[in-house]
Amino acid sequence: MLKRVHLGALPSNRLRAAFGVVGTALALFGVACISPPAESPFDVVEFELVAAPSTVPLVDGRQMEVWAYDGQVPGPTIRVRRGQTLRVRFTNRLPQPTTVHWHGVRVPNAMDGVPGVTQPQVEPGESFTYEFAPPDAGTFWFHPHVRSSEQVERGLFGVLIVEDPEPPPFSREEVWVLDDLLLARDGRIAPEFNTRHDLAHDGRWGNVVMVNGERAPTLEVKPGERIRLRLLNVANGRVFVPDFGELEPRVIAVDGLYAKEPVAWGGFEIAPGNRVDLDLVVPPDAGGRRFAVQDRFTRRPFPIAEIAVSGDRVETPAFPAPARAAEPAWGAFGESAPARAELRLNARLGGPLGIEWTINDEVMDHAHDHAKTGRYALPRNEASRLRFVNDSYRLHPMHLHGMFFRVLSRNGVAVDEPFSRDTVLVHPKETVEVGVVPADPGLWMAHCHVLEHAEAGMMTLVEVR
Ligand code: C2O
Ligand code: CU
Numbered sequence: 451m452l453k454r455v456h457l458g459a460l461p462s463n464r465l466r467a468a469f470g471v472v473g474t475a476l477a478l479f480g481v482a483c484i485s486p487p488a489e490s491p492f493d494v495v496e497f498e499l500v501a502a503p504s505t506v507p508l509v510d511g512r513q514m515e516v517w518a519y520d521g522q523v524p525g526p527t528i529r530v531r532r533g534q535t536l537r538v539r540f541t542n543r544l545p546q547p548t549t550v551h552w553h554g555v556r557v558p559n560a561m562d563g564v565p566g567v568t569q570p571q572v573e574p575g576e577s578f579t580y581e582f583a584p585p586d587a588g589t590f591w592f593h594p595h596v597r598s599s600e601q602v603e604r605g606l607f608g609v610l611i612v613e614d615p616e617p618p619p620f621s622r623e624e625v626w627v628l629d630d631l632l633l634a635r636d637g638r639i640a641p642e643f644n645t646r647h648d649l650a651h652d653g654r655w656g657n658v659v660m661v662n663g664e665r666a667p668t669l670e671v672k673p674g675e676r677i678r679l680r681l682l683n684v685a686n687g688r689v690f691v692p693d694f695g696e697l698e699p700r701v702i703a704v705d706g707l708y709a710k711e712p713v714a715w716g717g718f719e720i721a722p723g724n725r726v727d728l729d730l731v732v733p734p735d736a737g738g739r740r741f742a743v744q745d746r747f748t749r750r751p752f753p754i755a756e757i758a759v760s761g762d763r764v765e766t767p768a769f770p771a772p773a774r775a776a777e778p779a780w781g782a783f784g785e786s787a788p789a790r791a792e793l794r795l796n797a798r799l800g801g802p803l804g805i806e807w808t809i810n811d812e813v814m815d816h817a818h819d820h821a822k823t824g825r826y827a828l829p830r831n832e833a834s835r836l837r838f839v840n841d842s843y844r845l846h847p848m849h850l851h852g853m854f855f856r857v858l859s860r861n862g863v864a865v866d867e868p869f870s871r872d873t874v875l876v877h878p879k880e881t882v883e884v885g886v887v888p889a890d891p892g893l894w895m896a897h898c899h900v901l902e903h904a905e906a907g908m909m910t911l912v913e914v915r
Contacts, residue, residue: 824913
């Protein structure tokens with residue numbers, strides 16, 4: 451189903467050494483075409499992407515009925531190099547309309563996949579071609595923006611990796627797609643979506659936790675290897691805080707972009723939508739050992755994965771961790787940047803689902819709100835402050851499309867995160883202030899990434915001009 455024009459898409463439903471995969475892709479590249487210069491606009495990477503009901507091995511290899519991109523869950527991992535243009539010919543073979551949203555990527559507004567705002571929804575049997583040149587290297591992902599609480603849960607998500615033109619020489623690369631799934635007693639994906647329970651809480655939390663579609667898989671590594679581990683959370687509502695125990699990875703990128711400097715791994719909350727890239731050096735003397743990776747967000751820690759060390763020792767490449775490679779221009783935020791908006795987050799009874807999640811007492815609904823103007827305005831290339839005020843007792847990972855932001859304070863206390871984000875977890879009753887310098891004009895969504903909250907109205911539009 452996948453057309454390999456330049457680089458191939460990679461099955462991501464197995465833990466595997468991406469080093470070999472990159473090699474394969476490069477070989478394909480050499481075979482498939484005469485390699486154009488890295489920044490050439492004619493360097494187009496083309497994919498066919500089809501969303502359709504499918505049966506795939508998932509959760510301990512059981513055959514499960516899902517909705518999948520290209521017949522796999524997680525969907526294909528798309529890799530492009532910064533400077534290349536990605537063209538995705540998408541076809542909808544689902545029983546519902548859908549779109550593809552490129553989470554975190556600064557796409558031209560018309561490619562953002564927001565139904566009724568940036569494009570009409572793609573009806574069953576129809577196609578839509580997405581084309582853009584990702585301006586930032588990093589770990590991104592794609593998912594539907596129509597009935598996402600159902601469509602993402604059923605299996606529609608995939609990883610988009612934008613490579614640096616000269617990637618740092620890690621000994622290998624791994625991607626861990628963190629997810630959970632709510633299975634009914636009969637072992638199938640529980641077919642009731644947007645339940646009253648899920649709406650009244652932090653969305654749909656599953657009873658099975660998976661990494662790349664498997665329960666607590668084992669990653670085999672060699673002593674001394676230096677691994678770039680890309681983590682992303684595609685769950686509807688669950689937050690992950692992976693604890694690597696004695697292994698001491700450093701955070702080199704958050705939500706795609708490199709950090710200013712590597713940060714010690716200190717229990718980062720990977721909320722739905724967030725990505726974190728880790729620089730993980732396997733201790734050279736750890737041969738024969740196994741390290742448990744446990745989740746610490748919930749009260750009772752549980753295993754997410756295991757890292758097993760065996761085989762011959764590998765020389766760890768010595769290179770400085772990548773930092774601040776391609777980043778949008780940041781102005782000085784400080785107190786001087788004007789506060790443009792306060793977004794108060796709350797819930798009320800009512801609406802088609804019985805509970806509505808509101809931003810400043812308003813709801814948005816993709817099915818009916820085909821807005822052509824933003825509810826909030828941000829001037830392009832200027833520093834602005836935005837404030838999220840959580841008036842509720844639930845979690846709200848707030849996500850902005852089309853731009854990155856920096857967290858400036860939590861509950862009035864300044865924080866100095868040396869990285870930017872596109873999604874920030876706002877805790878119950880918490881106030882989070884962010885600074886942003888939007889570079890790309892258009893109508894961009896701001897919404898909660900607890901997908902049930904978004905479905906129940908917790909979305910709005912920010913206009914950059
Ligand atoms: Cu991944 Cu509108 O979001
Ligand atoms: Cu929310």
